[in-house]
Amino acid sequence: MKRLLPRIRKFSLTRNAALFLVTAALLAASCVLTLQFRHRTDPPPASPGAGIRARSGPLEFERIGNPARTVARDQHGTVVATFTDGARTAVLTGPSRTFAEPRTTDAEVVTKSWVRLLPKAWARGAERSDWFKTWLRSRLGSRDPDILATAFDYVAGAPARTTAAGVTYSGAARYGPGTTSDSGPARPGKQRMGSDFYDYLGTPWTFPDGVTRRPEKDRRRSVDCSGYVRLVYGYRSGFLLDSRDSPAGSGLQRTADAIAHGPLGVPVIPLTDRTPDVIQGLQPGDLVFFRTREAPGGRIGHIGIYLGLDTADHPRFISSRKNANGPTMGDKGGTSRLDGEGYYAQGLRGARRL
Template sequence: MFPVSKNAALFLVTAVMLAASCVLTLQFKHRTDHPSASQAVGIRAGSGPLDYERIGNPARTVARDRHGTVIATFTDGARTAVLTGPSRTFMEPRTTDAKVVTNSWVRLLPKAWARGAEQSDWFKDWLKTRLGSRDPDILVTAFDYVAGAPDRRNAAGLRYSGPARYGPRIIDDSGRARRGKRRMGSDFYDYLGVPWTFPDGVVRRPEKDRRRSIDCSGYVRLVYGYRSGLPLNSRNSPSGSGLQRTADGIAHGPLGVQVIPLTDRRPDVIQGLQPGDLVFFRTRKLSGGRIGHVGIYLGLDTDDHPRFISSRKIANGPTMGDKGGTSRLDGEGYYARGLRGARRL
């Protein structure tokens, strides 16, 4: 499941440790409530045959229980699956009053979905272990790096989660740190502080001053790649396999499917998003229409605003909050106005 690399062995024990973990920190809370009776029927593995229905825009398959409730969504060409499970609340009170309450659990399929895959043995085996599971998913993993998140180490002593910063401060000619200015370019191996060998044999080595740092695309690669097993690209080549290095590379890359096609202006409609989708933004830093920022869509907050989480400079790390720009896709905030598209991995 994890990237094919000689480093993968370092993470095998970590995966086992994560199986029963539940996130709870002073700065944010992840709560798993007991499902209601109707929810329990919908998410219990082996509770009866499921009905699979094909819908479009984008092409996907939804699974319904005997009551007609949608309990899972699988999108053609994407490994991201959204399953219905116990409700959780995500919040970050240091930077926002917003809360996201969701019963969506975002998980990765072993391979990209295709029409009729529900008949395959690999899918049936996968579904048996995922329906009703409370193992950490993509959303919980994303919150493992906000301020106040607990440090965790694997059996080898490698710190694989805990608060992350965006990157080292930029120092001016007088030797002073420039306020609010931080260096871009911190990838997941910089956060970990260990060299990483990619499937193509390329070795990337961390910079000491970038330890525990991840920029926006490095954050996505840490959550979806290192932690969740999506293949990672050593570079930004669109022809290579795996998740690209930059926000622009991921936006134009081959993985997954576009759910909001990239455009040179703000999209008119964003209702097709589901939790776990990557959202892309044009920022003032990049010219030529290139994508300068990427985040992970969380869903609607309790005020019905579409909210995302990302690693950003002014907040100095991953946040779903409003420091340095409101983390909403609607309204007239910096990121809402800069939204240019979305992709389902």
């Protein structure tokens, strides 16, 4: 019996070792399977650097792509701001508000998006800079007028406001002066093209290159489509304006075609000669470009500002147009939607984020 004890102990130890090895192997296999499962369920990054997160105070910043941009999330994971690389336009989440124009449409845009301009174009990592932290503290949650609110300062019925010097800088605008008479309101469809923001103001304007443009007296309180964009984004919001109608300009150019083909901002719907198949990449404040019957040679003849989805889930924009005799989000002179079979939906050719 004494001779058997060492053998029994040896056998027991050997069996325990075997059990340990088997258990370890099973645990290792389980870990491998778990890692493989997690890897398969993780979504692929949208672009190089996508999914990288960094904290700055109470906010968390995440990189995503198409186009490359940074989103800021609060402690609940809710997106509170979006910043696109190469663009000054930022979309912040704020109090809900409603944009409507009951004189011309039943559509309403109810949105929590507030569109504001950064002091400089966004670049990856800018959330760590002092200028951005100061800017964000002053803008996040602010109810000061943004790009969208400013755009509605010129629709029919908007009240007039003047500067201390007596210049009327907001209030209902028309598209342009009538061709048959300068007395009374202009008749839709009978306007000349070419009213810029300084025509609306009725004051001369000197551009950064030293060129001074003088308003035409009969164009006061008038803006065409690109003049309206320059009034909202440039004069009112501080985006640099160019005196030239050149795609090579450093500021916001004079015509829709020059802005569409220019270097400013980021294309979010590439410019083509046909209606785009997909428009989901738009965000409020983006500029949208249209081919129209009046523009020769396939040029871009019209420009507007994207507002977002209306309460019927249709993408809606606002622009200054002839048939409506001024800025409108309504359906007079063409439905202000980017989807469907309407004139502007079929004429859409691209979009750009300033």
